[in-house]
Amino acid sequence: xxxxxxxxxxxxxxxxxxxxxxxxxxxxxxxxxxxxxxxxxxxxxxxxxxxxxxxxxxxxxxxxxxxxxxxxxxxxxxxxxxxxxxxxxxxxxxxxxxxxxxxxxxxxxxxxxxxxxxxxxxxxxxxxxxxxxxxxxxxxxxxxxxxxxxxxxxxxxxxxxxxxxxxxxxxxxxxxxxxxxxxxxxxxxxxxxxxxxxxxxxxxxxxxxxxxxxxxxxxxxxxxxxxxxxxxxxxxxxxxxxxxxxxxxxxxxxxxxxxxxxxxxxxxxxxxxxxxxxxx
Ligand code: PAF
Numbered sequence: 001x002x003x004x005x006x007x008x009x010x011x012x013x014x015x016x017x018x019x020x021x022x023x024x025x026x027x028x029x030x031x032x033x034x035x036x037x038x039x040x041x042x043x044x045x046x047x048x049x050x051x052x053x054x055x056x057x058x059x060x061x062x063x064x065x066x067x068x069x070x071x072x073x074x075x076x077x078x079x080x081x082x083x084x085x086x087x088x089x090x091x092x093x094x095x096x097x098x099x100x101x102x103x104x105x106x107x108x109x110x111x112x113x114x115x116x117x118x119x120x121x122x123x124x125x126x127x128x129x130x131x132x133x134x135x136x137x138x139x140x141x142x143x144x145x146x147x148x149x150x151x152x153x154x155x156x157x158x159x160x161x162x163x164x165x166x167x168x169x170x171x172x173x174x175x176x177x178x179x180x181x182x183x184x185x186x187x188x189x190x191x192x193x194x195x196x197x198x199x200x201x202x203x204x205x206x207x208x209x210x211x212x213x214x215x216x217x218x219x220x221x222x223x224x225x226x227x228x229x230x231x232x233x234x235x236x237x238x239x240x241x242x243x244x245x246x247x248x249x250x251x252x253x254x255x256x257x258x259x260x261x262x263x264x265x266x267x268x269x270x271x272x273x274x275x276x277x278x279x280x
Pocket of ligand 1: 024025026052054057126129130148151
């Protein structure tokens, strides 16, 4: 695997390549990321991954400074998995040589709801860096995890509206044995919190099984799941049942008629904020 830190070296490595498959990450790689790279390999050649902790997508009180930066460890994992041909790991000066005053602004109805409501500016920061990374890598396909469901939709819509020649592929969320979705932020959890963390998936699964059993009152199901977690010491930001196609609230009729739905959740356990979702 080649490790490059500059856009110029990246372009040198990729000259003439027309089927690049790309996996953008912020590093601290786990099995979830490695699964994205395996999928990328099935859909393009060569596979390029990036590691860049993107300041633009962190709020002023968020964990930008303490976000785990583990480049050598990440390189070792990628070398071992042998799916990635080039790793692009720019520093901030390379990707943001001047203040980034041009930004991608996702539409309010997608970018300012759910995660966007609790993390103002987050999806603008994500979209802006993804557009920049796409411009550096010029991939034919790019792979994102369903764990960040709203991010996946924002990126898809951005590509569609800007008519970018990139196909966006989604990978299923990779979970630990107890159901907890893999995430770099799981490492912030204390041991007892790590055990409790699996209850987020339990709460989403409760919604899923009740809908499968014929329940149609989304507000009640959301309330029950929120109360379940809050009573166990969580601080729930939201648990929301939404239409998969646009993340709008479904009507009772749509639920009855089998509209494809997803339940999305964000909740704090101690100092750690976790997100997860489940297609219903
Ligand atoms: O999902 C992530 O790790 C990040 O949001 C991404 C897509 C790499 C952009 O910084």
